[in-house]
Amino acid sequence: MPAADISIMRAATEERVLLVDSQKEKEGPTLPGQIVWRNVVLMVLLHIGALYGLVTIPAASALTLVWTGVCFMISALGITAGAHRLWSHRSYKASMPLRIFLAVANSMAFQNDIYEWSRDHRVHHKYSETDADPHNSNRGFFFSHVGWLLVRKHPEVIERGRKLELTDLKADKVVMFQRRFYKLSVVLMCFVVPTVVPCYMWGESLWIAYFIPTLLRYALVLNATWLVNSAAHMWGMRPYDQNVNPRENKFVAFSAIGEGFHNYHHTFPYDYATSEFGSRLNLTKAFIDFMCYLGQASDCKRVSHETVMARVRRTGDGSHKSG
Template identity: 50%
Template sequence: ILVGGISGFGVTGGAHRLWTHRSYKAKLPLRIILIMSFSASGQNPLFDWVRDHRVHHKYSETDADPHNANRGFFFAHVGWLMMKKHPEVIRRGKMIFMEDILSDPVVIFHQKYFWPMKMILCFILPTLIPIFLWNESWTNSILSMCFVRVCCGLNFTWLVNSAAHIWGNRPYDKRIMPAENPTVSFLAMGEGWHNYHHVFPWDYKAGELGNYSGYTLNITTLLIDLFSLIGWAYDMKSPDTEFIRKILLRSKLHPAKDILAPVAHYLGTKTESINPKILKNNVQCVWSVSEAVQPSKRRPHSKFPNRSKSHHLPYRPASCSNNPNSTSDTTAS
């Protein structure tokens, strides 16, 4: 359970809330802890994880969504990892904003040594520590650490893509599939408040009720808050209560209208300075400042180390329209 929680925090607090959504900032020691914890989870490389999740938010429940829940529970849960990606997923993934990830030396190191880190931190060390420290049998250690723990951890993460997009209520935006699912939140360390998360993807709590106890059990928020006490986590972003109340009221009275997330509140700037093309579309695709501010010219990315030629991509953010067939693009700063 302890190792599962540590690796789970690498996924929820690291890959998801920090690197994908930039909902808070982390100093180097915390980023190292998070990348090691993520390596222990047995998931795909962080770069791929972040890219796929950003595409998911921008084109949720379309052909460009890597785990489109409209294709059924099994596909959204694990089937998408067992088959070739839809051409729209590949096309949009090549255009998604990834400059922030490419500039992080921790991510670069993880990408370069992904397989050694995964084998050592996910399988070898978790298996050997019980054997040598408290004389656990090889059979029990391998079964519990290499099979049960990894299998449960992966499925708890996948439930956010499947169950939390199918079952639950939708108080913040009734037009989208992501839903509030307490069971998923319990299993995924606070990640199940998914309707809220898709409306406010930049909230570091990933849920309006960021409590640590009761049915919310947002363990990820608790750990981020603890690291903030020593200054390793800082600049945690969260909307004020009054704005959330207005969003709830608007969703209740006008469920068919667009629900604009409080991008101006997040940026601490005037609405006029925000890219109008983004504001007129569904703002659930905004995961970082660079996707919301006025566009400016920038150079193409240099090649990502240790990736095949097909992955050497000129990353630039696509239009925030949820229509994957749209051809208009915006360039972020």
């Protein structure tokens, strides 16, 4: 048999093996999660406290409500502009002062340190909707929303995470400093600062300050982020790629300050806007643009309109307004 034919047969065999391995990864049995009861108890207590904070809103001063909104925005930006668009995807560059601000904001959000958050998010994109996906939406709404935090990580998540190239995160002094002092920074930024400022600055009661700008705000930011993993993977249109689960969900875009254009994001993950539509329902993009204006951010990556439209025609579900 000619050498060329042998090479072709070998390549075809290897391709079939890769396809079988990929199929096994996607369809293999999911191990039952071991419940982490400490996380269950803490999450239940947090949401009870948040509900109590919700009913005490009429007793809070106007300044306290404004402060709650400020803390919500800072916390959210620590995830969206920080851990997500800057550190996970490297979709733009940030100056040292901006990186420090985003690291502090990320600690206020209290959703794991930047290094761990970015590592898990990169795994999520690379192995989306498989057992290696930390919040695999194929396991249902509850699991992808919060359940994944209440059980031990699937072994595939851990294994795939170990194999990722993370030298950029390890080389970032801000990321590693935050990781080293993460627990202390969370205590200060997520709990102490939001509570103390209203008490000290305008005489709000400690009770109100703890339950509204601290617990209620924290729970709202958590759920806004979780909706990206759950609702935005289940409900909405897929105008850019109908072959993946992530959807365009305007409610999630609003609540997560710009992260709900999820079909676009999974199609073009390197775009700093995570959306075709600029700053519409996308306060995170507006923030990054403002940082560019101030000289604190630069090299924002963007997808050309021609590239977007070519993808819409090739893999979209036909829901694009000009598709």
